[in-house]
Amino acid sequence: MFDQNRPSTQNLNRAEYLDKVLGCWTGKNIGGTLGTPMEGKRDIFNVTFYTQDQKGVPAPNDDLDLQLVWLQAVEEHGAEHITERLLGEYWMGHIIGPWNEYGVGKVNISNGLVPPLSGAVNNDQWKNSNGAWIRSEVWACMFPGSPDEAASYAWMDACVDHADDGIYAELFTASVEAAAFVESDIRKLIEIGLTKIPADCRVARSVKLACSEYDAKHDFVDARNAIVKENEDLGWFQAPANIGFTILGLLYGEGDFGKTVCAAVNCGDDTDCTGATAGAILGIIKGRSGIPKEWIEPIGETIKTVAINPFKLDVPKTLQELTDRVARVAFETWVRNPTLIPISDAPTAIDDAYRAKLLSSGAVAKRLWQRSSMILRYPLPYGCFNIQYVDGPIAKPGEPLRIKLWLNRLVLDDKSVHCRWELPEGWTAEPGCEVAMLAHHGNEVVKEVILIPGEFGGAYEYVLLEITLAGRFNPEYITVPFQLTGCVQNDHRQNTQDHWDARNRLSARRASRPL
Numbered sequence: 001m002f003d004q005n006r007p008s009t010q011n012l013n014r015a016e017y018l019d020k021v022l023g024c025w026t027g028k029n030i031g032g033t034l035g036t037p038m039e040g041k042r043d044i045f046n047v048t049f050y051t052q053d054q055k056g057v058p059a060p061n062d063d064l065d066l067q068l069v070w071l072q073a074v075e076e077h078g079a080e081h082i083t084e085r086l087l088g089e090y091w092m093g094h095i096i097g098p099w100n101e102y103g104v105g106k107v108n109i110s111n112g113l114v115p116p117l118s119g120a121v122n123n124d125q126w127k128n129s130n131g132a133w134i135r136s137e138v139w140a141c142m143f144p145g146s147p148d149e150a151a152s153y154a155w156m157d158a159c160v161d162h163a164d165d166g167i168y169a170e171l172f173t174a175s176v177e178a179a180a181f182v183e184s185d186i187r188k189l190i191e192i193g194l195t196k197i198p199a200d201c202r203v204a205r206s207v208k209l210a211c212s213e214y215d216a217k218h219d220f221v222d223a224r225n226a227i228v229k230e231n232e233d234l235g236w237f238q239a240p241a242n243i244g245f246t247i248l249g250l251l252y253g254e255g256d257f258g259k260t261v262c263a264a265v266n267c268g269d270d271t272d273c274t275g276a277t278a279g280a281i282l283g284i285i286k287g288r289s290g291i292p293k294e295w296i297e298p299i300g301e302t303i304k305t306v307a308i309n310p311f312k313l314d315v316p317k318t319l320q321e322l323t324d325r326v327a328r329v330a331f332e333t334w335v336r337n338p339t340l341i342p343i344s345d346a347p348t349a350i351d352d353a354y355r356a357k358l359l360s361s362g363a364v365a366k367r368l369w370q371r372s373s374m375i376l377r378y379p380l381p382y383g384c385f386n387i388q389y390v391d392g393p394i395a396k397p398g399e400p401l402r403i404k405l406w407l408n409r410l411v412l413d414d415k416s417v418h419c420r421w422e423l424p425e426g427w428t429a430e431p432g433c434e435v436a437m438l439a440h441h442g443n444e445v446v447k448e449v450i451l452i453p454g455e456f457g458g459a460y461e462y463v464l465l466e467i468t469l470a471g472r473f474n475p476e477y478i479t480v481p482f483q484l485t486g487c488v489q490n491d492h493r494q495n496t497q498d499h500w501d502a503r504n505r506l507s508a509r510r511a512s513r514p515l
Contacts, residue, residue, distance in 0.1 A: 010341045012181065013348040017330075020181055021141045022323040025064070027283025029303075029319065030295050031261040031275030034480030038271040042236060045223055045266040046134060047052035049258070050298055058299040060306035062097055063276045066131075067138040068315055069094045069159060069308055071325060078399055079142065079333045084115035084156040085377075091160050097307030099329045100237070101126035111460055112481035116159035117393060120373035122488045123163065126372055128202070128238050132158035133169035134273045137280050140177030141326045142333060145341040145350065147175035148364040151196050155368050163373040168197040169239035171368060172207070173246075173277060179358050180284040182350045186250050187211075191283070192358050196365040206230060206244030215250040224267045242270045249278040257282050257291055374489070378478045382469055383410040383439065387480055395453040395461075396485040399432075403480075406446040415439050417471040419447075424461055426454025459487040476510035 036059040037051050051192060052059075073090045074082060083218040089107050095102065099117070101203070104126060108118035119127060136154050154174035176193040183189055190207060195203050209230055213223035227248065231241035245267035253260025257279070264278040265271045272306045316322040318444035319401040327343075334340045341350075374389040390402035407417055421433040430450040437445045453461070461482045 009349070009351055010145070010354055011346050011349045012183075012341050012343045012345050014345050015346055016287065017102055017144060017181065017343050018327055019289055020144070020284045021326055022288040022319060023283035023286055023291060024137050024141055024177070024280045025283070025319045025322055026288050026291055026296060027257075027261075027279030027281070028064050028276045029279075029299055030281030030283075030291070031060070031061040031064050031264065031277065032272045033299050034261055034279075035265040035271030036061065036277035037275070038265060038268065040124045040237075041268055041271070043268050044224060044272075045268060047262050047265055049262075054299045056298065056300040057302060058304055059272070060304035061272055061276060062131075062307035063134040063273055064303065065305035065308050065315075065317045066095065066097075068303075068305070068313060070135070070138050071322075071329070074142065074329050075325070079153070079329065080335075080336060082153065082156060082498055083377075084159050087156055088118060088160050094308050096309050099131075099163040101129050101166070102307070109160075111483070112462055112479070113223040113370060113393065114376065114481065115156075116163070116373040117376065117389075117481075119159045119161045119166065120163035121393060121483065123161070126161075126166075127163040127474040128165040128169075128234065128240065129162065130169075130237060130239050130242050130270045130273050132162045132166050133173045133239055133243065134171045134277060136174035136277075137177055138326065139174045140180070140284070142330045143178050143322040143340065144181035144330065144343070145178060145354075146167065146339075147178040147192060147196060147358060148362060149337075150178035152364065153369055159373055165202045165239050167373075168201045168203045168245050168369065171196050171365075172203055172243065173281075175232060175365075177281055177284055182356065183358065184285050186255070186274060186285075186388050188359070190247060190250075195359055195361045196368070198369050200235070201369075202231070202240035203243050206240040207247050210244045210247040216250070220248070220252050220263065220266075227267070236269055241356075242274050245269065245274045246277050246281075249274060250281060253278070253282075255282075257286065258295060261295075288336075314342070372462040376480075380407075380467065381474050382412055382415075383407045385467060385476075385478065387465075387478075390448075393482050394485050395451075395456075395482045397426075397453050398454050399453070401451045401453065401482075403449045403451055404439070404446050405435065405449065406444045407437070408444050410439050412469075413440060418468045418470070420466040420468075421449070421451070422466065423451075424454060424457065424463065425461070427461075428452045428454075451481065456482075456484040459484050 034050055039043055071092050092109055104123045105118045108121055139150040139153040144428050151171045151174050154170040158170040158295050174191040175196040176189045177187055179192045194204055213226050226242055227244035246264050249260050249264025252263045255297050260282050261275045261279045264274040376387045378385045386406050388404040393399055416436055417439050418436045435447050462479040465478050465480055466475045
C-alpha cells in the first residue's frame, strides 16, 4: 500500500504508532466518561475514579463522535481535498447536536454565511467556547509527529463554528497531540503548543498561568482558582479557562494517568472535555499498553454517540475499528505527502534536529493565526477567488462596507480578470460596479470596492458577482451574502446556563431520593 523504502531520517514504528492511536481514543473515552456527571458545574470536585457504574459501556460524548464525521470526510475525499467549506457541508449533513456554537454554525451556513464566516458571525457568545479543541485528536492521529500539518486541518475544522480563541484552542491541542507521538515530555509539549498560537491570546495566557502556578508549587485548588479569576470576564464554557484546566491536569497529574484525568475533571466547568483531552494526550504518550486496566474495564471498548446522525454515517463500533480506519488514512496521506514522518516496521527514530524544529513557530503557524475568519474562498477552474469582508458581512442601509477582492493559486499568468457586481435596487458601489485586475501567478493583486447597501428585501441579500477571465467567453458567478443588522438575536449564554442549572437541580433531587 505504501513504499517503506522511501529515504527518511525520521520514522515511526508502526506497532508503536497503532498503540498510541488506540491509547488516544481509549484515553478520550475514559476522561469523557469520568467527567460527564460533573459537566456544567462550577464546583471544585475531589473525584478519584468513576462516580457512576457504566456497566462496561462508555458515556456518549460529542468530543469523540464529532471526529467521526471528519474521518469520513477524509476517507471519502482524501486529506488533500479537505477545505473548511467541505467540512461545513459534512457538518450540515451529519451533525445533529444543536448546542451553543454548534447551532449557531448550522444556522449561519443555512443562511449562506459559510465557513469561516459561520464561526465568526452572530457568535460573540460562543466563538471562544470549547466545541472545537475537544475534537482535535483525529488530525493529530492522521499527522503524527507533524504539528504544523495537524494545526492546518484544525483551523479548517474550528472555523466552522468558532473564531479567535476558539480556533487558537484547537491549534494548540492539535499541535500538542501530534507532537506527543514523538515527544513524551509534558513541558516540551506545552511549549510546542504555545509556538503554534499567538503569544498574547487568551488561550496562551491561561496555559502560561497554569505553568507558573505549578512551577511556584501552589496548591492545586489555588491554581485552579487563579485560572478561574483570569478568565472570569469570559464566563463559563469558554476555551481559555478549560484549556488551562486541562494543562493543570497534565501538570499536577505528573504522568500518572488516573491522577491526570481526575485533576482535569476536578476543576469543574466543561469536565467531560477537560478530562477527555487530558486522557487523550496521556493516551498518546503512554499508548494503550500504558493505560491502567482498572480505567479501561469499567467502560469497555465500544463507541457511543450523541451528536451525530448514525443512519447517515459509517460509525465504527469499537475503538480498535476507529484506530484501524484512522491509521489507514494516515498511511495513505503519507504516500501523497513526502514531508510527513514515515510509518513503517523499522524502529522509531526521531533526531534532535527534528525535535528542535517542533519548537519553532515557523511560517505555517504564523500564517494560520493571522488567517482571517472574514475571507470567503471560491475555487474557480483557473484559480481561487477571494472576498474579504473588511467591515464584516452585517450591513446597515446607507453605511459603506469595504470589500477586498483578489485571485490566487492561478494556473495561468498575466491575465486580466474582470469583475462586475449585479447589485440589488438601491445599492451602489464605489468606484463603480465593475473592476478589473491583472492576475499574476504567485503575486496577488488586491482591489478594494466600497459597497453602499440600500434596503434589504429580507434578513439577507445575496449579491451576485460576475467574474470573467480575459480570453474566455463564459463568466463564473458567485453569490456574496450580507445580513441585515439587527435581524438576528442570540441569547444562548443565559439559555445554556438555565439548562445546566435545571439539570443540576434534577440530578440533586434524584441523588437525595431513598432507594
